[in-house]
Amino acid sequence: MVTTHRSRKHGFWKFILAGAALTGFLVFASAPQVRADERECQNRLARADHRVHEAVEHHGWDSKQAEHARHELREAREYCWKTEHRWWDEDDRRWHSDRDWDDDHGRPH
Numbered sequence: 001m002v003t004t005h006r007s008r009k010h011g012f013w014k015f016i017l018a019g020a021a022l023t024g025f026l027v028f029a030s031a032p033q034v035r036a037d038e039r040e041c042q043n044r045l046a047r048a049d050h051r052v053h054e055a056v057e058h059h060g061w062d063s064k065q066a067e068h069a070r071h072e073l074r075e076a077r078e079y080c081w082k083t084e085h086r087w088w089d090e091d092d093r094r095w096h097s098d099r100d101w102d103d104d105h106g107r108p109h
Helices: 005-059 064-084
Strands: 087-089 094-096
Touching: 005 064, 005 087, 064 087
Parallel strands: none
Antiparallel strands: 087 094
């Protein structure tokens, strides 16, 4: 079988097109995952923050429930810091890019 210049050229372009399609798929397929991880961190921190406020309100600052909730909040912050290199502040409704959280979160003034 004789391969013509035209058929080799056609095969080359099919290869390039397939590579471009695969690259596009990988770029777009990975983008929602990044947002999903970010959203998971935000939701995780919001829930943990809420549990601290609830525990302090119902059981007092020095209660074992409040201490457990603060521990869970610290763990959630550490997780997000390690995975996202930032953490969500539910009270201020914003992301922090510094590891500047307050371990006394929820302390009555």
